[in-house]
Amino acid sequence: MLDLAILGLLGDGPLHGYEIRRRLRAQMGLAANVSFGSLYPALARLEAAADVEVVEPDDEAAPPPATGSLSGERAAMRSRRLVPGRGRRSKKVYRITDKGAAHFAALLNTTSNGDDQRSFGLRWSFARHLGPDARLALLERRRAQLVQQLGDAEGTDGLDDYARSVVEHAVEGISRDIAWLDDLIAAERAQDRRATPLEEAHGTAVPSESSPAQPGAAR
Amino acid sequence: MLDLAILGLLGDGPLHGYEIRRRLRAQMGLAANVSFGSLYPALARLEAAADVEVVEPDDEAAPPPATGSLSGERAAMRSRRLVPGRGRRSKKVYRITDKGAAHFAALLNTTSNGDDQRSFGLRWSFARHLGPDARLALLERRRAQLVQQLGDAEGTDGLDDYARSVVEHAVEGISRDIAWLDDLIAAERAQDRRATPLEEAHGTAVPSESSPAQPGAAR
DNA sequence: ATTCGCTATATCGATACGATATGATGTAAT
DNA sequence: ATTACATCATATCGTATCGATATAGCGAAT
Known part of the structure; x- marks a missing residue:
């Protein structure tokens, strides 16, 4: 459930944990009052599963280095982060991976969910991906x-x-x-x-997103 | 949170686990969709803490036998319950103890709660005890x-x-x-x-709902 | 200067959840 | 009558989440 939320938010760009929480509170307001005690373990979980990765300050906009042995230096940087007296920056920014994106799609589409209010609110707010x-x-x-x-x-x-x-x-x-x-x-x-005007609908009729027109009704 | 719910329900008379769950679902409707995976451990917890006790089929209306060495037989009955081929009855009925009642009062009155929607709904439905x-x-x-x-x-x-x-x-x-x-x-x-008719308050000072002052802030 | 409040990450123990296993009992179909 | 099925009922396992708490950098107010 949290995984879905995190991956969904990360789909719009890299974020750090604190910001993810802020958005969850603001955007899903009621739906998600997630605590740090669940958020950070969840991020660690996702990182371990390679659904997300920590983005280094220089990367930012660059796509993953495509590969190769990430040097020991890089690994050290990743774990060391924020040596007390030096180094700056205490934020840990995460980016979603291809694997993570696939995982997100899978989670979003699973019928039979642990489905209270929150779960639905979360899914519906990502409805553009459906x-x-x-x-x-x-x-x-x-x-x-x-x-x-x-x-x-x-x-x-x-x-x-x-x-x-x-x-x-x-x-x-x-x-x-x-x-x-x-x-x-x-x-x-x-x-x-x-x-889909009935018979017409020639060919490329709506892949997905495009104009959600008005779910407006809401009010 | 679950402890509060269980003790509160048990305050109106002995119940078994399944029935407790049924009432929570029906009465607090939305507020409490508690699962067995939390209910039974909670009951075990409360029993271990002597907040509740298992009531034997003969007792029913009788108060605890006041004491004394509960014989090995009784203890055996309590743990054995439902020997495959014999013995009848598979329900385990719980009754609240004095200690449990005190615990309930304490839980109900604690300010600073783990307080979502559910917690408030639960507390308010026991408001008569406040x-x-x-x-x-x-x-x-x-x-x-x-x-x-x-x-x-x-x-x-x-x-x-x-x-x-x-x-x-x-x-x-x-x-x-x-x-x-x-x-x-x-x-x-x-x-x-x-x-509390204050000083004057000559009789019917218009009770009734409506006119909630101003919820103002909203929106 | 230092205290305060905010951003930020992290961990710990307790609790709750969802899935699953098991058995008893009642009730309807074969 | 036996079988089959739904319902009542308790229980446990692994994992997710929560709430509290610790730590620390940083900017603004006192």
């Missing part, structure tokens, strides 16, 4: 989940006023989420129809 | 958290339509939660005033 069909499937899946949650929250019998207020508020929230999803679904359908 | 002042404090604390979250979710600049829709939906949700809290706060204040 095809129209996958987007719709994601929305429908989430909708089904919410509908089921509504079903599970049976009667509020036997609850005192306090507990009942919690349940009722929750139910309202879920209903609201469903309405929101319905808007998104309608918007997606409308867009698909526009992009 | 004094009026503690209830108000809980509401105000939660409100402040949400206001701050709104602040953190800065501009939606640089985000594509999908990501933006997530942020906007989240912001609306938070605003809605704040308004809800304002209603609860107003209701609590009204109730306090009614219970």
